[in-house]
Amino acid sequence: MKIFLDTADINEINELSESGLIDGVTTNPSLASKSDKSFIDLIKEISSVIQGPISAEVTAENLTQMIKEADKLRKIADNIAIKVPLTVDGLKCCKKLSNDGTMVNVTLCFSANQALLAAKCGATFISPFVGRLDDIGIDGIDLISDILDIYDNYGFETQVLAASIRHPLHVLQVAKVGADVATLPPKIIKQLYDHPLTNKGLESFLSDWKKSGKKIT
Numbered sequence: 094m095k096i097f098l099d100t101a102d103i104n105e106i107n108e109l110s111e112s113g114l115i116d117g118v119t120t121n122p123s124l125a126s127k128s129d130k131s132f133i134d135l136i137k138e139i140s141s142v143i144q145g146p147i148s149a150e151v152t153a154e155n156l157t158q159m160i161k162e163a164d165k166l167r168k169i170a171d172n173i174a175i176k177v178p179l180t181v182d183g184l185k186c187c188k189k190l191s192n193d194g195t196m197v198n199v200t201l202c203f204s205a206n207q208a209l210l211a212a213k214c215g216a217t218f219i220s221p222f223v224g225r226l227d228d229i230g231i232d233g234i235d236l237i238s239d240i241l242d243i244y245d246n247y248g249f250e251t252q253v254l255a256a257s258i259r260h261p262l263h264v265l266q267v268a269k270v271g272a273d274v275a276t277l278p279p280k281i282i283k284q285l286y287d288h289p290l291t292n293k294g295l296e297s298f299l300s301d302w303k304k305s306g307k308k309i310t
């Protein structure tokens with residue numbers, strides 16, 4: 094499973110990029126609004142740090158303006174994926190951009206039918222929002238599983254990018270059903286590797302080693 098960072102915080106991106114664990118970055122207008130940089134400069138900087146797909150979302154709601162914004166964004170770097178909402182204009186924009194060979198991430202997906210349409214429009218990625226479905230009592234993991242089944246039935250190559258991940262259990266669950274990608278807030282990535290028994294075991298190893306007086310020389 095590929096891991097993308099779900100943030101527009103360049104400091105967090107720089108810190109985690111050194112781990113070699115980060116396969117891409119997703120941003121959205123809410124995350125980008127927290128940055129003090131212009132959106133173009135922000136995406137330019139992120140795309141220079143991480144070599145994988147960098148999702149930059151259009152904010153226009155009609156096709157004509159979406160295309161104009163997408164043209165500005167995809168000129169930034171070859172690894173830009175244009176993020177469009179799952180609306181009729183977003184799907185039309187997806188079709189046009191994917192026909193041009195531009196990566197498209199169709200976002201704000203909350204049903205398998207929506208995901209089917211996105212795949213038919215040539216989406217590179219589909220972003221079902223697991224956490225926001227869980228927030229209203231609908232099992233977001235079931236949606237991921239349904240989309241994967243549908244895509245397998247018809248050989249769609251659209252990658253299922255599990256989004257709106259709230260905790261490490263979501264990561265485990267989407268990995269078990271076979272999501273292609275999970276986009277994680279930096280805090281959750283740190284929770285994945287941090288385990289109290291690992292820390293306790295290491296402390297015990299090093300304490301015994303120190304008592305032995307031995308050295309690796």
Ligand code: G3P
Pocket residue numbers: 099119120121222224225256257258276
């Ligand atoms: O960035 C897309 C998605 O991951 C947003 O998640 O936490 O705002 O529901 P969230």
